[in-house]
Amino acid sequence: MATLQNKIALVTGASKGIGRATAAALAEAGAHVLVHYGRSVQEAESLVAEIQAKGGRANAISADLGTPAGALLLAERVRTVVGSQLDVLVLNAGISKSARMADYTVEDFDSLFATNVRGPFFLVQQLLPILSEGSSIVAISSAVAHTVVGKPGLENPSILAYASTKGALETLVKNWAAILGPSGIRVNAVAPGVIDTDMSNFTKTEAGREVALGMQALKRLGRPEDVADVVAFMASDRSRWITGATIPVDGGSKL
Numbered sequence: 001m002a003t004l005q006n007k008i009a010l011v012t013g014a015s016k017g018i019g020r021a022t023a024a025a026l027a028e029a030g031a032h033v034l035v036h037y038g039r040s041v042q043e044a045e046s047l048v049a050e051i052q053a054k055g056g057r058a059n060a061i062s063a064d065l066g067t068p069a070g071a072l073l074l075a076e077r078v079r080t081v082v083g084s085q086l087d088v089l090v091l092n093a094g095i096s097k098s099a100r101m102a103d104y105t106v107e108d109f110d111s112l113f114a115t116n117v118r119g120p121f122f123l124v125q126q127l128l129p130i131l132s133e134g135s136s137i138v139a140i141s142s143a144v145a146h147t148v149v150g151k152p153g154l155e156n157p158s159i160l161a162y163a164s165t166k167g168a169l170e171t172l173v174k175n176w177a178a179i180l181g182p183s184g185i186r187v188n189a190v191a192p193g194v195i196d197t198d199m200s201n202f203t204k205t206e207a208g209r210e211v212a213l214g215m216q217a218l219k220r221l222g223r224p225e226d227v228a229d230v231v232a233f234m235a236s237d238r239s240r241w242i243t244g245a246t247i248p249v250d251g252g253s254k255l
């Protein structure tokens with residue numbers, strides 16, 4: 001269904017994984033998609049070519065969102081391509097880290113917060129002038145913003161710093177939704193459980209796969225497309241009465 005006909009969408013971190021599947025789903029729904037990437041230029045360009053081969057519209061745009069100027073640079077590049085219209089913003093680019101509590105460094109902490117929280121914060125600030133009534137912002141959070149995963153223990157690796165970036169992102173989503181609601185702009189989060197991508201490399205072992213499936217009611221690994229379809233719904237007018245919400249997309253994790 002062409003629910004995003006004549007809409008323009010930016011998906012950050014669209015070269016791989018969940019972002020890539022999301023950009024493809026938005027294009028399938030009729031949107032002109034800006035495929036943002038950091039380092040994976042070939043992957044981003046191949047997605048643009050795939051979308052164009054199906055008759056869709058897409059451009060690849062790069063910016064390192066981990067740097068202080070990254071979000072500002074990306075917003076500038078977006079405006080150069082689209083002018084003054086942006087209807088959908090998907091805040092997906094992110095990094096994670098797993099380590100024992102004692103092994104985290106200040107650099108680890110700062111780079112997690114820079115990419116996962118500061119980047120989205122300033123991207124919304126900078127793109128606000130071209131988002132208008134009816135626009136939708138969707139942030140990719142994580143189930144770990146709400147629940148502790150793995151085996152807690154001082155000797156065990158944990159993703160506590162990453163998890164707290166997603167908690168911060170969801171707090172921003174609520175604040176953005178309240179601030180931007182009167183302008184007719186909706187802001188929501190989608191919180192995936194374990195999804196089979198490069199980021200979740202622990203699922204590539206049988207033991208890791210078992211841990212993931214052990215948490216879930218539905219007994220298969222989540223796929224990027226499982227998240228992408230929900231983001232496409234949240235981006236479209238079909239979710240017009242939802243704002244400030246977090247939608248779990250996790251196969252029924254830790255019920």
Ligand SMILES: NC(=O)c1ccc[n+]([C@@H]2O[C@H](COP(=O)([O-])OP(=O)(O)OC[C@H]3O[C@@H](n4cnc5c(N)ncnc54)[C@H](OP(=O)(O)O)[C@@H]3O)[C@@H](O)[C@H]2O)c1
Nearest residue numbers: 013015017018037038039040065066093094142195197199
């Ligand atoms: N996989 C999961 O199990 C899972 C679960 C819950 C939530 N999530 C969230 O879903 C989102 C996507 O994750 P994924 O699993 O699809 O990860 P992924 O396959 O590792 O892809 C991450 C994407 O983010 C981009 N990115 C990372 N750092 C960047 C930077 N500094 N500047 C610009 N782009 C950057 C990457 O672009 P380049 O490669 O081009 O640099 C890539 O396109 C993340 O926010 C993640 O936290 C994932």
